[in-house]
Amino acid sequence: MAVNFKMAAATVVAVAAYLALAVLGEGGWRSYTAHPALIALALVTIALGIAALFTKGNLSSGEREDRGNRWVLAVFGVVGLLLGYVPALTDRLGFLTFGGEGVRWLGVLLFALGGALRIAPVFTLGERFSGLVAIQPDHELVTDGLYGVVRNPSYLGLLVSTLGWALAFRSGVGILLAACMVPPLIARIHSEEALLGERFGTQYQAYRARTWRLFPGLY
Template sequence: MKITPRLAFFSTASTLAYLGLAVLGSGGFAAFFAHPPLIVVALATLVMSGVALFTEANLSAGEREDRANRWVLPAFGLLGVLGAYLPAYTDRIGLWTFGGEGIRWLGAALFIAAGALRLWPVFVLGNRFSGLVAIQPGHTLVTDGIYRTVRNPSYLGLLVNSLGWALAFRSGLGVVLTLLTLLPLIARIRSEEALLRSQFGDEYEAYCARTWRLIPGLY
């Protein structure tokens, strides 16, 4: 994938804005970076943002798109803004917080592990990974490797990544925001599954029968 100046700019700007909201919520740089786990989380965010530039993820509508599902994009955007600021803010004022530095370190570990899980499938799918629910040219069904057990590993990574961020700030409200993320996330998954079912038919049905949608052993 060619890294264009525009792509690099928007990726860097959005990452810095996300971290900036967290710093603002924490009460400034000194307060944010007073906690080593938050330093780790910030560095991990920058690294993952840089790695993402080398994927082929896109916003292509491809050959066929479920346009009715586009509402999830602003929903994810709003939850992202709230998730960036509110956990840090509630941590600063002591609202709905729990645990101590151990919880922060657990959050940092989950954040990093889930970030890797989020990005790995993006590399596997290449240009088939779109921000839109769409069938891309030459689209094939991937059922092995990381997709052998869970049909949506990248979404699982997104969910746990959000939980890790919340725990890094010891934020009960952040955990609630993670749970709220399930609403547009499940809507997105169902839309994708309907499109893939219409595209691949029995092959996709057989794949669904032997795998979990999002969380192994649960859903």
């Protein structure tokens, strides 16, 4: 499978920077590695980054893009940077933290499961998966597998993984930051659904009627 070297370089930099923020927040490498769960968190982050190298996800605007939704990317970027650093900082300071090592390991588990759920649809969609809200050339509606249950499995994975990251640092502030991802995600989902509804018409309406938008059984 071919690797997009520009995207690969961006992924490597992003993973390294994210882990560096966490180490910095914890007060250095020695403090960070004092917790086995955080070592596992770093290893899972690296593994997910390696897996991402072999996806075909992109930032293509395709045939048609809702450019008015690009503000969501800026929010994701800001909240993402805060999540990289702040939970680790509050962990070191003992500010609004809770639980012990069991909470950390629960966080690692959720981060791994959420990360896998986040990246699996990128493999499924291939070049049709764009970081922008856009219809791609030869766009087809996928309605089986994970998409047969929830219409946005990758976004569900993002929320689960960010919650897991916060819990790995036992951070109440981190949980609040993870919750801040929900409003822009919902805005992005509505934008995508509008485009897909226009493209696929009654086929998409029927698909919406038999699946959940984000949380199975809830929403």
